[in-house]
Each structure stands twice: as structure tokens, then as C-alpha cells.
Amino acid sequence: MKPNILQLNPILIPAxxxxxxxxxxxxxxxxxNDKDAYISEHGASIRGVITGGHTGISNDLIxxxxxxxxxxxxxxxxxxxxxxxxxxxGIPVTATFGALTEDVADLAIGxxxxxxxxxxxxxxxxxxxxxxxxxxPGALPLSRRLSGKRVGIVGMGKVGRAIAQxxxxxxxxxxxxxxxxxxxxxxxxxxxxxxxxxxxDFLVLAAxxxxxxxxxxxxxxxxxxxxxxxxxxxxxKLVVESDLVQALQGGVIAGAGLDVFVDEPNVPPALFDxxxxxxxxxRASATVESRTAMGEMVLASLEQALAGQRPEGxxxx
Numbered sequence: 001m002k003p004n005i006l007q008l009n010p011i012l013i014p015a016x017x018x019x020x021x022x023x024x025x026x027x028x029x030x031x032x033n034d035k036d037a038y039i040s041e042h043g044a045s046i047r048g049v050i051t052g053g054h055t056g057i058s059n060d061l062i063x064x065x066x067x068x069x070x071x072x073x074x075x076x077x078x079x080x081x082x083x084x085x086x087x088x089x090g091i092p093v094t095a096t097f098g099a100l101t102e103d104v105a106d107l108a109i110g111x112x113x114x115x116x117x118x119x120x121x122x123x124x125x126x127x128x129x130x131x132x133x134x135x136x137p138g139a140l141p142l143s144r145r146l147s148g149k150r151v152g153i154v155g156m157g158k159v160g161r162a163i164a165q166x167x168x169x170x171x172x173x174x175x176x177x178x179x180x181x182x183x184x185x186x187x188x189x190x191x192x193x194x195x196x197x198x199x200x201d202f203l204v205l206a207a208x209x210x211x212x213x214x215x216x217x218x219x220x221x222x223x224x225x226x227x228x229x230x231x232x233x234x235x236x237k238l239v240v241e242s243d244l245v246q247a248l249q250g251g252v253i254a255g256a257g258l259d260v261f262v263d264e265p266n267v268p269p270a271l272f273d274x275x276x277x278x279x280x281x282x283r284a285s286a287t288v289e290s291r292t293a294m295g296e297m298v299l300a301s302l303e304q305a306l307a308g309q310r311p312e313g314x315x316x317x
Contacts, residue, residue: 001025003306004045006065009052011074013288016295024048024302039064048072048302053095054264054282056080062089070305072298075285076100077235079209083316092314094301098158099293100285104206105162107284108233111257112151112167112202114278115229116144121275144227144254146170152200154193154215155207155234156182163206175199178207197223202231209235216240221247229255233284236261245270248277259284 005024011017020026027046032038043064051057053075059082062068071086073095086093114120118140125131125140151167153160153176164174164187174187177196181189190196197203197220205216216230216239224230230253232239241262247253248271255276261267264282271277285291297313304311311317 003047004042005048005050005302006042006046007050008055008057009050009074011050011291011295011298013292013295016292016299019299020050023299047306050074050298050302051081053077054080059085062086062091070094070301070311072301072305072311074294074298076208078315079211079235087316090317092301092305092311092317094297094305094311094313095315096294096297097313099297100290101158101162103287103290104159104233104284105166107259107280108159108163108204108206108231108257109166111231111233111259111278111280112204112229113146115231115255115257115276116146116149116202118143118275120278146172148172149201150175150199151202151204152176152190152196154178154196154203154205154238155209156185156187157206157208159233160204160206161185163204167202172202193220194223197221197228198225200224201227202229205230205232205234205238207234207238209238213237214240216244218243218247221253224253226251226254228253229257231257233259236264241268248274 002023002025005026007026007028009030027042029035029038044066046065047067048070049057049068050072053073057071068091071081071091071093076095076097078093078095081093083093122140147170149172151172151174153163156176156178160176167174175190175196176187177190177193193215203224221243245268248256257278259280260282271279301311
């Protein structure tokens with residue numbers, strides 16, 4: 001009999017789903033109308049859980065899965081999983097660290113270019129027919145250059161380093177802040193977030209954010225200044241969104257490129273009304289390549305744990 005797996009989020013790569021179906025009996029909780037009744041019926045037999053970084057898993061649900069041997073997070077965020085609780089029960093929790101680094105860094109640079117060069121506004125200007133109606137050079141305002149701008153990175157992990165590498169190709173001076181100075185990073189370390197913001201043109205959020213919340217507030221945005229841009233490819237909760245809205249409306253900062261939000265998929269409507277903001281639907285890792293690699297890591301975590309091994313990259317065992 002194949003092991004029973006509980007899946008809390010869909011996986012969008014058909015080959016990964018085919019492999020899951022061949023190895024396991026997969027219970028897709030996200031497809032069930034009465035989830036509570038479904039867990040009551042199947043919970044006792046569940047040996048593994050697949051979830052997403054945003055969804056995680058509640059302690060209550062863990063308690064209803066007495067045979068649980070592994071929680072495989074299909075993502076890098078683990079803030080929606082109580083790691084201490086899982087550790088106390090000897091349950092390994094894994095995540096897909098490294099699988100999405102390149103694509104998240106690519107999108108960060110894409111957002112930087114899009115917001116300072118006003119690419120989305122230019123696209124709409126052409127597609128709407130306004131270029132034909134207003135062909136003179138001043139119909140669109142001048143945009144700003146990315147090359148040579150000072151980039152401050154919050155979180156110099158794998159994603160932060162990949163962003164730094166890419167920004168360096170644009171001749172951008174790099175500085176960063178983190179919980180500590182990284183001895184193997186050649187860029188200047190700035191211990192204070194306010195000082196980092198004050199000394200950069202682009203403040204790029206790439207921190208894991210499991211414990212941080214609301215660190216980018218009105219004071220930080222004021223320090224970033226009227227020529228500065230905020231880029232967030234980390235977690236929405238790092239930003240006080242009401243402060244960001246006010247900063248954009250008041251011209252405190254020049255613009256923002258955002259892939260993540262506090263209460264997804266609910267985005268503050270005030271962010272829709274300005275060309276100085278570029279928005280994405282939490283899609284930094286949404287490529288075939290990243291999602292395939294993530295799915296393969298999930299498969300490996302399940303296979304290792306259910307074979308009685310410690311899964312590679314377990315955060316709790």
C-alpha cells in the first residue's frame with residue numbers, strides 16, 4: 001500500500017504531480033469543501049504533508065495527524081510553520097532553499113528596471129494608442145537610470161547575494177544589512193537599517209523574514225528619500241503598508257516594485273493608482289525551472305523521511 005500524503009497547496013508542474021501519484025496516495029485537502037470532515041476521515045493515516053510557504057500548517061492540524069513523519073514546504077518561507085512545535089514532536093520540516101534563488105533575483109532586477117524606467121507606463125502608453133495621439137517627446141515624463149545607482153540589500157543570504165551579483169553588472173555600488181556581518185561578502189556592511197536606507201537609491205528586501213515584521217516603516221522610507229525606490233521580493237510583512245502608501249502619495253519616495261504583500265491576495269487599492277508602483281502577484285519563483293526544482297526537492301524530502309532518514313535540509317531534526 002502506498003503511503004498517504006496530505007497536500008495543502010497545488011503543485012503546478014505536471015511531471016511532479018505524476019511522480020507524487022505514482023509513489024503515494026495523495027489527499028488534496030485544497031480541493032475539499034469540508035476540510036474538517038476530510039481530516040477526521042483521513043488524518044490518522046497521513047504520513048507526510050506538502051504545503052506552501054504562505055500556507056504553512058497549523059499546530060492544530062499537526063495534532064490531528066498522529067502518524068505524521070515529515071512536513072515538506074514547497075517554498076522558502078517557514079514563518080507559517082511552528083518549527084519549535086514540530087521539533088518537539090520530532091517532525092522534520094524541510095523547505096526548498098536554493099531552488100528559486102536565481103529567479104527571485106532576476107525578478108528583483110526586473111522590478112528595479114521596471115519602476116525606475118517606467119516600463120509598465122510606457123507599455124500602456126503604446127498599447128492604449130496614446131503614442132499615436134501624443135507623438136511629441138514630452139508626452140511621457142523622463143524616467144531614471146538604474147546603472148550606477150546605490151543598492152542597499154536587506155538580507156544577504158542566497159537571494160541577496162544573487163541580487164548583488166546582478167546589480168554589480170550595472171555598476172551599482174552595493175551595501176547591505178543583516179543580523180551580522182558576512183565575512184565572505186565583499187560589500188560594505190551597515191548595521192543600521194535607517195543608515196542603509198539613507199545611503200542608497202534602491203532599498204531591496206531579500207530577508208528570510210521569519211521573525212522580522214514592519215521593519216520598513218515611515219522613518220525608513222523617509223530616510224530612503226524622494227529619489228529612492230523600495231523593492232520587495234521577500235515578505236510583505238516586512239513593510240508597514242500604510243506607511244508605504246502615504247510615502248508614495250506624499251512623494252516621500254520615488255516609487256516601489258512589489259512582489260509580496262501583507263495580506264495576500266489583498267493589495268491596498270491606493271497602490272493601483274500610480275505609475276510609480278509596479279506590482280506582481282507573488283510570482284518571483286513562478287517559472288517552470290524554479291517550480292520543477294522545488295517539486296523535486298519536495299519529492300526528495302518525502303522519500304528520505306518516509307524511508308526513516310533525516311531529510312536533507314531539515315530545519316527541525
